[in-house]
Amino acid sequence: MDVETTGLDGERDRIIEIFMLSLGKNGEVAQYETLINPQRPLPEEITQITGLTDAELKDAPVEAAVAPEIREFIGLGTPVGHNLPFDLRFLNAMFRRNNLLELGEGGIDTLTISRQLFPKLAIYPGGGGSHRLSNLMYHFGLQDAYANAHRAREDVMLLVEVFRHLQDYAAGSRAFNYPDALIYGCPTCGSAMHVTEDNGGSVLVCKNQPSCQVRLVV
Numbered sequence: 001m002d003v004e005t006t007g008l009d010g011e012r013d014r015i016i017e018i019f020m021l022s023l024g025k026n027g028e029v030a031q032y033e034t035l036i037n038p039q040r041p042l043p044e045e046i047t048q049i050t051g052l053t054d055a056e057l058k059d060a061p062v063e064a065a066v067a068p069e070i071r072e073f074i075g076l077g078t079p080v081g082h083n084l085p086f087d088l089r090f091l092n093a094m095f096r097r098n099n100l101l102e103l104g105e106g107g108i109d110t111l112t113i114s115r116q117l118f119p120k121l122a123i124y125p126g127g128g129g130s131h132r133l134s135n136l137m138y139h140f141g142l143q144d145a146y147a148n149a150h151r152a153r154e155d156v157m158l159l160v161e162v163f164r165h166l167q168d169y170a171a172g173s174r175a176f177n178y179p180d181a182l183i184y185g186c187p188t189c190g191s192a193m194h195v196t197e198d199n200g201g202s203v204l205v206c207k208n209q210p211s212c213q214v215r216l217v218v
């Protein structure tokens, strides 16, 4: 699942878009998607991040109209999200306002999994930060097929692929053979490395430069 919101405050801000993809044990796939009219103007920075505008949201359903079907879609499923507590805060606040059963704290947070598997994951050009969904997209080489568009559907499609790659890595797949510094950071100071290109090859440069000058050709 992924939600786009009017801001960062789970109680005061509102969901403006949600996309959920349900993957069943036997391969059944279902999806749910809607825009939601937040009944307030969008902050300019939200329009910049998501590309969504007041005009696009004014004819969307209000949350009271869709909250019951969102709750029903989730049902007893296990929520999966990148920084899942963020999504759950907004969803549960919406469910409370609409007298619906809240979700528990259970679920699978790919951000937490990424931090555990790749403690100091190197930061790729355009990645934004070690454990950002966009950085995991570059790390797993998904950037040609996916985008971290900050729109719910695109981000969920990317999330599904990232989650599969995290699972494969955690299962010890031989397909992954990363240099230690890419996953555990600078061997001298422990900071994450930046991935840079140099003469057609990849070079890891310590994020802690100039005080740490470690550069590794990988």
Ligand SMILES: [Zn+2]
Residues within 6 Å of the ligand: 186, 187, 188, 189, 190, 191, 206, 207, 208, 212, 213, 214
């Ligand atoms: Zn260093």
